[in-house]
Amino acid sequence: DADVTQTPRNRITKTGKRIMLECSQTKGHDRMYWYRQDPGLGLRLIYYSFDVKDINKGEISDGYSVSRQAQAKFSLSLESAIPNQTALYFCATSDFIGNEQFFGPGTRLTVL
Amino acid sequence: SQQGEEDPQALSIQEGENATMNCSYKTSINNLQWYRQNSGRGLVHLILIRSNEREKHSGRLRVTLDTSKKSSSLLITASRAADTASYFCATALGQNFVFGPGTRLSVLP
Numbered sequence: 255d256a257d258v259t260q261t262p263r264n265r266i267t268k269t270g271k272r273i274m275l276e277c278s279q280t281k282g283h284d285r286m287y288w289y290r291q292d293p294g295l296g297l298r299l300i301y302y303s304f305d306v307k308d309i310n311k312g313e314i315s316d317g318y319s320v321s322r323q324a325q326a327k328f329s330l331s332l333e334s335a336i337p338n339q340t341a342l343y344f345c346a347t348s349d350f351i352g353n354e355q356f357f358g359p360g361t362r363l364t365v366l
Numbered sequence: 367s368q369q370g371e372e373d374p375q376a377l378s379i380q381e382g383e384n385a386t387m388n389c390s391y392k393t394s395i396n397n398l399q400w401y402r403q404n405s406g407r408g409l410v411h412l413i414l415i416r417s418n419e420r421e422k423h424s425g426r427l428r429v430t431l432d433t434s435k436k437s438s439s440l441l442i443t444a445s446r447a448a449d450t451a452s453y454f455c456a457t458a459l460g461q462n463f464v465f466g467p468g469t470r471l472s473v474l475p
Contacts, residue, residue, distance in 0.1 A: 258408075287462070294375075296454060296467040297409075312462065344408055352396050352458045357408035 257281050258358040260345050266364045273332040275361050277345030286328040287355065288312075288320060291342040300343075303328055335365040370398075370457045370466035378472040385442040387469040389455030390435075398431060398438050399456045403468070409454065412440075445473045 258279045267273055277286065284305045289297040299312030301320040309320060317339060321329045332339055345358040370391045379385050389398065397416045401409040415422045415431045415438065422429045428441040442449055450473045456463040 289465075294467055297465040299462055299464075302462060342406065346409075354399065354411040354414060355409075355456075355463065357410070359408045360406065362406070 256359070258345060258347055258356050260343075260358040260361050262361060263359065264362045266366065267335055268366050269336055271335050271365075273335050273363065275330045275343055275345075275363070277328045277330070277358055279326050279328075279345075279347045279356070279358075281347050281349075281356055282325070283347040283349045283356070284325065285348045285351075286322070287346040287348075288318075288328070288330045289344045289346065290314065290339075291344060291360075297344065300330065332363075332365075335363075337365045339363065340365045370455045370464055372453065372455055372466045372469040374469060375467070376470045376472070378474065379445055381445060381447055381473055381475050383445055385445050385449070385471055385473070387440050387453055387471070389438045389440070389457075389466060391438075391455075391457045392436065393457075393459065395433075395457045397458060399463070400427075400429060400438075400440050401454045401456060401465075403452045403454065405451070412453075442471075445471075447473050447475050449473045 261276045287302045288300040298314050303322045319331045343361045346355040348355045373388045399414045400412045403409045413424050415429050426443045431438045452468040452470045454465050454468045456465045
């Protein structure tokens with residue numbers, strides 16, 4: 255089984271809808287991250303969490319919120335989706351600052 | 367502007383040739399990492415080089431780091447069609463990583 259899983263893998267939704275993307279990990283890592291990837295822009299950090307009680311905004315947090323339900327689970331929500339949130343979303347984990355990050359397979363989100 | 371930027375943006379070579387891609391960054395780092403991404407999939411960690419290291423090898427990969435020039439290079443030797451992917455460098459900025467826009471490598475059979 256994959257160490258980092260994301261659900262759903264693909265989602266098409268309409269403008270104004272609330273969407274939740276879920277991430278689970280079996281690595282036992284405290285640190286979890288949400289990134290979005292747009293063509294030609296690399297990955298940009300949306301939110302990160304260093305433990306269940308620690309949530310931090312990243313570079314592009316506007317329009318997004320997160321919930322760290324447990325050490326193994328980190329969810330990303332779009333409260334009211336808009337078309338420019340159409341992107342590939344990745345969850346990642348790491349054990350210590352500066353160490354290797356382990357990525358999930360991604361969620362392709364399309365907002366019409 | 368980005369902390370890490372790869373160069374070139376795209377590279378096309380024949381199978382068996384070597385591929386070199388570069389990464390430049392702006393601030394001091396503790397380490398620099400290279401990742402590979404196959405089309406539409408998650409990133410996979412390739413190699414980590416620490417600021418006190420100058421060169422590191424892993425299989426067909428060779429990474430160099432020049433902290434005086436704030437640059438790193440990734441060399442893939444004897445490339446294969448399966449090496450076709452995007453390659454990203456990541457540098458630590460504060461408590462997180464910043465990824466460059468990537469180099470898209472195409473290895474033609």
